[in-house]
Amino acid sequence: EMQLVESGGGLVQPGGSLRLSCEASGFSFSNYWMSWIRQAPGRGLKRVANIKFDGSETEYEDSVKGRFTISRDNAKNSLYLQMNSLRVEDTAVYYCARDTYCGSGCFPFDPWGQGTQVTVSS
Amino acid sequence: SYELTQTPSVSVSPGQTASITCSGDKLGDKYVCWYQQKPGQSPVLVIYQDSKRPSGIPDRFSGSKSGNTATLTISGTQPMDEADFFCQVWDSNIIFGGGTKLTVL
Numbered sequence: 772e773m774q775l776v777e778s779g780g781g782l783v784q785p786g787g788s789l790r791l792s793c794e795a796s797g798f799s800f801s802n803y804w805m806s807w808i809r810q811a812p813g814r815g816l817k818r819v820a821n822i823k824f825d826g827s828e829t830e831y832e833d834s835v836k837g838r839f840t841i842s843r844d845n846a847k848n849s850l851y852l853q854m855n856s857l858r859v860e861d862t863a864v865y866y867c868a869r870d871t872y873c874g875s876g877c878f879p880f881d882p883w884g885q886g887t888q889v890t891v892s893s
Numbered sequence: 894s895y896e897l898t899q900t901p902s903v904s905v906s907p908g909q910t911a912s913i914t915c916s917g918d919k920l921g922d923k924y925v926c927w928y929q930q931k932p933g934q935s936p937v938l939v940i941y942q943d944s945k946r947p948s949g950i951p952d953r954f955s956g957s958k959s960g961n962t963a964t965l966t967i968s969g970t971q972p973m974d975e976a977d978f979f980c981q982v983w984d985s986n987i988i989f990g991g992g993t994k995l996t997v998l
Contacts, residue, residue, distance in 0.1 A: 877924035879941040
């Protein structure tokens with residue numbers, strides 16, 4: 772069974788840092804792009820970062836560029852998100868998800884982790 | 894930037910058919926995915942490439958698209974289907990719709 776398990780969330784003051792982790796099992800982690808997707812309270816979903824299967828390429832949503840860093844360790848089947856200079860508006864549940872491909876312009880996410888809560892507040 | 898529009902809420906009686914729509918400019922040129930998110934849980938992919946079901950998803954879930962509108966249809970809706978549903982496409986980036994809350998009552 773494919774599984775993604777996040778950890779590392781918590782309460783942090785504005786300007787602080789957190790490092791999220793996501794451990795994968797049940798599939799060949801090193802063969803897939805991976806993403807971090809967040810969901811702010813009562814709001815929709817937004818992908819904040821993704822990373823190529825070998826870690827050689829990364830992409831970020833504009834609001835987190837320069838503050839967040841996505842990385843991976845394929846030997847440990849693990850994905851990370853280093854979050855610096857956190858803002859109140861970064862408060863959300865953060866999910867890791869496996870990127871899949873089903874044709875040109877077809878990129879479903881499957882599976883998703885259970886999510887980890889990040890709260891930025893003074 | 895590209896936007897997907899979903900009706901905020903839909904209600905349906907048990908056993909009836911629920912239709913959840915997602916609209917966007919030139920949606921006919923894009924592949925649509927649908928996710929179900931039950932309260933307190935993470936999203937689950939229920940439809941990809943407009944109308945395909947991942948393994949393990951009941952066949953009462955189906956997807957279709959016409960013009961600029963995609964539709965997720967749940968036939969014989971069950972109380973366990975009550976959830977938020979999100980559509981998603983790719984338009985130079987990943988775009989999610991705002992979500993539709995399905996109430997089964």
